[in-house]
Amino acid sequence: MNLLETLRLAARALLRSKTRSVLTALGIIIGVGAVIAMVAIGDGARASVQKVFDSMGTNLLIILPGSSNAGGARGGFGSQPTLTWDDLAAIRTELPAVRAAAPELRSNTQVFSDDQNWTTTVVGTTPDFFDVRSWTLAKGAAFTEPDNEAGAKVVVLGQTVVDNLYGAGANPVGQVVRINKTPFTVVGVTARKGQSPNGQDYDNTAFIPSTSFLRSVQAQSLGAYISGVVFVQAVSSSQTEQAQSEVTQLLRERHRLAEGEANDFDVRSLAELANGQQQSTQTLSLLLASIAAVSLVVGGIGIMNIMLVSVTERTREIGVRVALGARPRDILAQFLVEALTLSMLGGLLGAAAGVGVAKVLAAQFQWPMLVRPDVVVLALGFSALVGVGFGLYPARKASLLDPIDALRYE
Amino acid sequence: MHEGREAPPRGESRDIGRAFQGGEENRAMDVVREAPPLVELRGVSKVYRTGDVEVRALRGVDLSVQPGELVAIMGTSGSGKSTLMNILGCLDKPTAGEYLLDGRNVARLDRDGLARVRNRTLGFVFQSFNLLARTTALENVELPLLYAGVPTRERQLRARAALERVGLGERLEHHPKQLSGGQQQRVAIARALVGRPRLILADEPTGNLDSRTSVEVMSLFQELQREGLTLVVVTHEPDIAAYAGRVVVVRDGRIVADRRQVPQAAVLLPEEEEAAS
Ligand SMILES: Nc1ncnc2c1ncn2[C@@H]1O[C@H](COP(=O)(O)OP(=O)(O)OP(=O)(O)O)[C@@H](O)[C@H]1O
Ligand SMILES: [Mg+2]
Numbered sequence: 001m002n003l004l005e006t007l008r009l010a011a012r013a014l015l016r017s018k019t020r021s022v023l024t025a026l027g028i029i030i031g032v033g034a035v036i037a038m039v040a041i042g043d044g045a046r047a048s049v050q051k052v053f054d055s056m057g058t059n060l061l062i063i064l065p066g067s068s069n070a071g072g073a074r075g076g077f078g079s080q081p082t083l084t085w086d087d088l089a090a091i092r093t094e095l096p097a098v099r100a101a102a103p104e105l106r107s108n109t110q111v112f113s114d115d116q117n118w119t120t121t122v123v124g125t126t127p128d129f130f131d132v133r134s135w136t137l138a139k140g141a142a143f144t145e146p147d148n149e150a151g152a153k154v155v156v157l158g159q160t161v162v163d164n165l166y167g168a169g170a171n172p173v174g175q176v177v178r179i180n181k182t183p184f185t186v187v188g189v190t191a192r193k194g195q196s197p198n199g200q201d202y203d204n205t206a207f208i209p210s211t212s213f214l215r216s217v218q219a220q221s222l223g224a225y226i227s228g229v230v231f232v233q234a235v236s237s238s239q240t241e242q243a244q245s246e247v248t249q250l251l252r253e254r255h256r257l258a259e260g261e262a263n264d265f266d267v268r269s270l271a272e273l274a275n276g277q278q279q280s281t282q283t284l285s286l287l288l289a290s291i292a293a294v295s296l297v298v299g300g301i302g303i304m305n306i307m308l309v310s311v312t313e314r315t316r317e318i319g320v321r322v323a324l325g326a327r328p329r330d331i332l333a334q335f336l337v338e339a340l341t342l343s344m345l346g347g348l349l350g351a352a353a354g355v356g357v358a359k360v361l362a363a364q365f366q367w368p369m370l371v372r373p374d375v376v377v378l379a380l381g382f383s384a385l386v387g388v389g390f391g392l393y394p395a396r397k398a399s400l401l402d403p404i405d406a407l408r409y410e
Numbered sequence: 411m412h413e414g415r416e417a418p419p420r421g422e423s424r425d426i427g428r429a430f431q432g433g434e435e436n437r438a439m440d441v442v443r444e445a446p447p448l449v450e451l452r453g454v455s456k457v458y459r460t461g462d463v464e465v466r467a468l469r470g471v472d473l474s475v476q477p478g479e480l481v482a483i484m485g486t487s488g489s490g491k492s493t494l495m496n497i498l499g500c501l502d503k504p505t506a507g508e509y510l511l512d513g514r515n516v517a518r519l520d521r522d523g524l525a526r527v528r529n530r531t532l533g534f535v536f537q538s539f540n541l542l543a544r545t546t547a548l549e550n551v552e553l554p555l556l557y558a559g560v561p562t563r564e565r566q567l568r569a570r571a572a573l574e575r576v577g578l579g580e581r582l583e584h585h586p587k588q589l590s591g592g593q594q595q596r597v598a599i600a601r602a603l604v605g606r607p608r609l610i611l612a613d614e615p616t617g618n619l620d621s622r623t624s625v626e627v628m629s630l631f632q633e634l635q636r637e638g639l640t641l642v643v644v645t646h647e648p649d650i651a652a653y654a655g656r657v658v659v660v661r662d663g664r665i666v667a668d669r670r671q672v673p674q675a676a677v678l679l680p681e682e683e684e685a686a687s
Contacts, residue, residue: 005556016544320540323501324601325529325557327522403501407540 010338021342024306027299028346029353032379034292036354039375042285044367046278053274059240061232064266081225082264087254088230095250097243099235102129103210105228107217111206112178113165120161122179122206124213132233140173140188143209151211155184158203159192182216184208240269300386307339307394318398319406332399339391347383351376446513447474448609448640449498454507456493467493469663480635482654483644490663491644495613498642499532500524512608529557533602535612539594541586547573547597548582554605572600576630592623599630612643616650628653629676
């Protein structure tokens with residue numbers, strides 16, 4: 001008997017008890033569906049995190065100030081200013097792997113228009129910042145180096161700030177807002193950027209020159225020290241590590257740190273931060289997928305159970321087939337192919353269900369839709385394996401039946 | 411030519427060959443009887459053990475059946491007829507003794523070899539028909555050909571021809587449930603025939619049929635015999651045994667009588683035929 005005949009036979013046997021076949025296949029459907037959906041969800045989450053980090057620039061470094069052991073108490077990085085404006089100037093001019101660097105001074109402050117007010121994050125920085133952090137201007141233009149040197153009272157607003165002060169779609173360029181009672185002229189509006197990986201609204205920001213920030217926003221003067229972080233842009237993605245070591249080297253020299261003394265700053269690349277995030281999403285999706293794989297095995301046990309019942313029910317049929325000349329391997333093939341058909345059918349339906357669920361979830365979370373073909377193939381292969389593995393015992397049992405006992409079976 | 415038998419001297423083998431050729435031209439009984447037997451049982455016994463109890467179902471049976479014979483096996487219930495048939499059908503193995511089928515010692519065959527013999531050499535007809543339910547008459551008849559590896563088209567043609575042969579050309583797509591007992595048994599006979607076997611084994615084929623339908627079945631068997639098939643039929647009824655040219659009586663696992671007779675012709679009386687149609 002050839003494979004096609006055997007397949008036909010299996011299909012007929014399964015169609016004979018449709019409900020039972022579907023219920024049996026359900027175990028595999030759920031297993032395969034869950035594996036595919038889980039992996040797709042994990043991949044989607046990872047891709048969305050990656051997208052956010054990519055949008056921030058893969059050649060980006062962030063320098064966090066940190067405390068030395070001054071005063072006996074050791075604070076974490078970022079807790080105390082250790083970077084000076086001269087450090088920044090040196091980083092900008094002396095390092096070959098660095099294209100640009102800009103400070104980021106932050107303060108949550110109320111901003112007033114003529115008739116509205118809104119609390120936002122006011123960022124004091126230099127014009128390079130827009131390029132370093134990939135901000136583009138939707139309206140107007142960024143402030144310039146001369147503006148910064150002169151401490152000009154100009155501001156670039158984020159979309160959220162514009163929406164709240166002037167209404168959505170308004171063009172506030174040329175208007176005056178007051179920050180800490182100081183009037184600033186709006187010179188530009190940034191293009192919408194959306195949310196950060198941890199849900200912060202990037203667009204709820206107002207950018208002013210760092211000099212103006214020191215004069216009008218920052219409460220106390222820190223003199224030569226920068227009361228914030230510094231973003232550094234390497235000349236290219238491949239030079240990011242080079243830039244990182246150059247910056248570290250330079251700052252250690254400038255801060256006169258002895259051999260073996262700990263850094264009083266921290267230089268991190270965004271790639272490192274991204275990798276950390278990726279690792280945790282990967283671990284989670286691996287965990288979910290392995291739970292789903294367990295349900296596949298449970299589905300296999302369901303197939304074995306039903307196949308055993310089926311062999312018992314059809315004992316007499318098996319006896320007749322043997323009397324008519326079926327070889328043990330024909331009987332084995334018949335039941336094995338039946339189990340395999342069940343599991344593959346379940347696998348295909350499960351794959352469809354898994355892709356569907358992944359699609360719905362991707363739409364829900366606005367992730368990119370990612371169903372890896374290799375995962376689908378793997379899940380189908382695994383369900384075939386389950387079919388053969390759990391179908392073999394019942395099929396073997398059928399093929400070894402004694403024909404006389406089988407023919408006499410009631 | 412036949413494995414499992416000691417080779418006869420050359421001269422004799424040539425004589426047998428000539429006898430065969432003679433048989434082709436002229437089907438006289440005595441020539442047929444000279445041919446090597448199709449079935450040969452030598453001292454076959456069968457012991458069933460259930461726990462401590464031993465049942466000796468067959469006790470040293472010697473039996474040979476020539477090609478072209480229609481043999482009726484009779485005996486009381488429990489005398490060992492079915493046990494004998496199971497051994498003849500290679501479904502069971504004797505506890506002691508030898509079984510040569512078409513000159514081959516069946517005990518030497520492995521499971522695949524036995525399957526091949528059941529498929530090519532034997533045809534079974536059961537008392538309870540044993541057709542596969544929810545499977546059409548045509549597909550039931552195709553089964554032996556399926557296991558013989560006959561391609562689909564030829565398989566269908568041959569199965570159709572076999573069903574037409576037993577007068578069921580109009581019932582190809584019927585399921586067993588939609589057929590009468592007699593029709594079901596005819597499907598089973600078509601299934602036994604379709605592989606062109608040498609020997610047809612029927613264990614009480616008329617046991618579940620009324621007398622008229624039984625005559626139909628026996629008439630079919632006589633026809634097959636005339637075409638050269640060998641048949642062994644178990645029956646309880648002397649009426650049925652009367653259609654066979656040889657009657658073997660089994661009692662307590664032994665053959666107690668083995669006689670040849672002039673078979674009665676199994677024909678339906680004209681008025682009966684009318685009443686049937
Ligand atoms: N599988 C078995 N296990 C134990 N004993 C058995 C088995 N099969 C048959 N027997 C015994 O062997 C004896 C012969 O049984 P068998 O079926 O051959 O009788 P039979 O002549 O066909 O009877 P019937 O006319 O009722 O069909 C009986 O005593 C029966 O009980
Ligand atoms: Mg019996």
